[in-house]
Amino acid sequence: MTTPVRLLIHGASGRMGQALLRLATERPGLQVVAAVQRKVDQRVLDGVPHFASSELAAAPAFDVAIDFSLPEAFDPVLALCAERGSAFVSGTTGLSGAQREALETASARIPLLWASNFSLGVAILDELVERAAAALPGWDCDIVESHHTRKKDAPSGTALSLGAAAERNGATPRYASIRAGDIVGEHLVQFSGAGERIELVHRATNRDIFARGALHAAARLAGRPPGAYRLRDVL
Numbered sequence: 527m528t529t530p531v532r533l534l535i536h537g538a539s540g541r542m543g544q545a546l547l548r549l550a551t552e553r554p555g556l557q558v559v560a561a562v563q564r565k566v567d568q569r570v571l572d573g574v575p576h577f578a579s580s581e582l583a584a585a586p587a588f589d590v591a592i593d594f595s596l597p598e599a600f601d602p603v604l605a606l607c608a609e610r611g612s613a614f615v616s617g618t619t620g621l622s623g624a625q626r627e628a629l630e631t632a633s634a635r636i637p638l639l640w641a642s643n644f645s646l647g648v649a650i651l652d653e654l655v656e657r658a659a660a661a662l663p664g665w666d667c668d669i670v671e672s673h674h675t676r677k678k679d680a681p682s683g684t685a686l687s688l689g690a691a692a693e694r695n696g697a698t699p700r701y702a703s704i705r706a707g708d709i710v711g712e713h714l715v716q717f718s719g720a721g722e723r724i725e726l727v728h729r730a731t732n733r734d735i736f737a738r739g740a741l742h743a744a745a746r747l748a749g750r751p752p753g754a755y756r757l758r759d760v761l
């Protein structure tokens with residue numbers, strides 16, 4: 527039997543953290559050895575040791591950290607991975623320029639993968655946007671993203687990544703954000719010309735898709751050489 531990949535889940539009390547803890551049990555090749563969240567009520571929950579953020583340094587040895595938290599919680603977990611030589615998978619959005627640079631710096635020491643969206647559908651949407659933008663010079667490009675009311679950042683990380691894909695191919699996108707109800711995540715990329723319009727849409731209806739994508743990425747990243755990996759490298 528092969529040794530399971532040891533995971534640390536950072537942001538464990540959150541919507542994504544809870545999905546990750548639940549779905550990690552579906553993959554026998556993965557073992558959660560630490561769940562980290564701001565405050566801890568129970569030291570061990572469902573057999574998983576829990577640590578408060580202030581105790582992060584006390585976490586046991588792990589192969590990969592999966593981080594879905596907030597920008598204000600991000601720096602210590604990346605630093606811990608770099609210090610220990612553990613891989614790092616993160617889907618936290620709204621990062622600052624300095625935090626993006628810290629990722630770049632850390633990629634010289636550890637394998638890491640940051641993605642604004644861990645769904646397969648958005649990976650394909652990204653390619654479609656590149657193709658449409660390149661083929662439609664001079665058309666207007668608008669990106670409309672819709673999310674639940676508890677989302678803090680706007681535009682969403684995915685909207686910004688799709689916008690960057692459009693920009694690399696000559697388009698200048700505009701952004702609009704909607705915060706309503708419990709929408710999991712929707713992205714519309716609209717190209718408008720004279721007398722015609724193309725609409726490319728992705729709708730996430732369950733955040734398990736993001737959690738499964740991140741767990742898959744963690745399983746595939748463990749043991750790789752240092753570097754900044756993209757989702758398409760591990761799909």
Ligand SMILES: NC(=O)C1=CN([C@@H]2O[C@H](COP(=O)(O)OP(=O)(O)OC[C@H]3O[C@@H](n4cnc5c(N)ncnc54)[C@H](OP(=O)(O)O)[C@@H]3O)[C@@H](O)[C@H]2O)C=CC1
Pocket residue numbers: 536537538539540541542543563564565579594595596597598599616617618619620641642643644645679683733736
């Ligand atoms: N890339 C992708 O595919 C996806 C990315 N996301 C992104 O993932 C992130 C998390 O989303 P979601 O789970 O919905 O958010 P939640 O607000 O539900 O969870 C955030 C987590 O971070 C913790 N946290 C917040 N502030 C701090 C702090 N200062 N110190 C330590 N821990 C802190 C929260 O703890 P507490 O419970 O105590 O507040 C909680 O565990 C967001 O950036 C979101 O945009 C989300 C879905 C998919």
Ligand SMILES: O=C(O)C1=N[C@H](C(=O)O)C[C@H](O)C1
Pocket residue numbers: 619642643673677681682683684685710711712
């Ligand atoms: O906060 C969320 O919920 C989501 N955030 C990501 C983003 O900012 O793009 C991905 C997904 O849309 C859900």
